[in-house]
Amino acid sequence: MSDVLIIKTNECGIRKTVNELLEHFPLKVKDKRILIKPNILGPFPPERGVTTSPEVVRAVLDAVIDMGAREVWVGDNPGIGGYGANLKAGVISGITNATGKYFTNIGEEVVRIPVRSRYVKSVVFSKYVVDADIIINLPRFKTHNLTQLTGAIKNTFGYIAGGMKSWLHTRGRTSREFSELIVDIYARRVPDLTIVDGLTAMEGRGPSNGRLRHLGILMASYDGVACDYTIARMMGTKPNSIFQIKYASKTGLFSPENVRIKGDYTELEDFEMPTISSPIISYIANHLVFPHIYPKPVVNEERCINCGNCQAICPTNAMEQFPHINYDRCIKCYCCQETCPQDAVELKGFIYEILKRR
Ligand code: SF4
Ligand code: SF4
Incomplete structure (x- = not known):
């Protein structure tokens, strides 16, 4: 079974909740090298709700230190700014301050590894991803303009170092293709445990310019795809309409029928998904007129x-x-919109405007 445990919490109860989750999903941490992989999309301050809460990261860090880890690294490869962005994003997100000497610029050492994918033959991972005995994945509960939601699977896209992240958008151009590609990357090194920061949920134009709403939960599972499946259901959308989840099921990485959700599960009323994520729109976009319909x-x-x-x-x-x-070159990956700190990249298109009003 793929158990998913959800526990209600608040700012004061994070440490206790993290410990409860780790009791439920024990890891053999003693004498091991641990990579804690938060979502540090870019230099966004914690109150923007874009990056994993520094308190959650710190609570996980303290727990693995207490359990006797030999070495611990905390880091991510932000989407913004390419090489050199890691340190800045770490500072502004509050995660460097929260984790001190354990914060690591994981983009500094890289290794090219083969990957089973119809889109690429190999990828450049941070060496820390390969060297870690245990990876603890700490995504946030958010929507995503291109992949519909960003959770456990999408957070492992941060295994990829440097400029390759944006280049990969040219390999998987549509929402479906890119979603499949990130599942291939996730499958290359499945995290040992995922803890989802659901203190707030981001709806609408995620992953960086959506609206925050209070959720007040942490969620964990050994099976990251089961977390994404649960997030999709909590968002009020059909998990099978999310390309990542559908593809993970198709490739045998995940079985929806094995998911067992425990604890404080709740469905968010009137949760706003990104406009392009509606299954009908996605179908039309991907199968008929993708290059023209996308904003x-x-x-x-x-x-x-x-x-x-x-x-x-x-x-x-x-x-x-x-x-x-230059729209002849633009592949509509929306990386520009995702990384803009001012929400100054707007998505425009006649059909998009109509669909948005529905
Ligand atoms: S202009 Fe924006 S959406 Fe178009 S390819 Fe560049 S980053 Fe992607
Ligand atoms: S649109 Fe302007 S503010 Fe936004 S990312 Fe580009 S340069 Fe920065």
């Missing part, structure tokens, strides 16, 4: 502060003539 990114120059994040991450150099976007 175009457009820079709102009044809000833009010229930080350069979007240009740096664009995998196809479509923003070379910034703020003009």
Whole structure:
């Protein structure tokens, strides 16, 4: 069975809740090398709810130190800014401060490894991912404009170091293709335990510009896909409409019928998924007119502060003539929108506007 345990908590109860989850899902940590992998998408302060709560990361860190881990690394490869972004994102997210000497720039040492995927033959992982005896995955409970939700599977995209992350968007161009690609990456090194930070849920235009709503839970499972399955249900959407979950089931990585949800499960009323995630829209988009139906990114120059994040991450150099976007090159990966600290990259399109109003 794939047990998923959900426990209600609050800012004061995080440590106790993390310990309860670790009692329920014990790990043989003693004398092992541990990688704690939060979501540090970019340099977003904790109150934005984009990155994993520093308190959750610290509570997990303290627990594994108490259990006698030989070595512990805390780190991620942020989507924003390529090489060198790790340290800045760690500081602004509050995770460096929360974890002190354990915070590690995991982008510094990399290794190319083969991966079974129809999209790529190999990927560049942080060496820490390969060296770790145990990986504890700490995603947030959020929507995602491209992959519909970002949870356990999507958080392992941060195994990928440096510029390869944005290049991979050119290999898996549609929502379905990219979702399948990230499952292939997840499957290359399945985390040993996933603890989802659900203190708040992000709805709408996740993973960085959505709305936060109080949720007040932590969720854990040995099976990260089971966490994503549970998140989808809590969001009020059919898990099988999420390409990542569907593909994980198809490839035998996951069995929905084996999921057993325990604890404080609740479905969020009127939870807003990203507009493009509706199964009907996704079907039309992916099978009929994908390149035309998906909205175009457009820079709102009044809000833009010229930080350069979007240009740096664009995998196809479509923003070379910034703020003009070359739509012949744009593959609509929405990395620019995801990484904009000002919510200045807007998605526009006639059909998109109609669908958004539904
Ligand atoms: S312009 Fe934005 S959406 Fe288009 S390819 Fe570049 S990063 Fe992706
Ligand atoms: S659009 Fe956003 S990410 Fe791009 S330069 Fe302006 S503020 Fe930065």
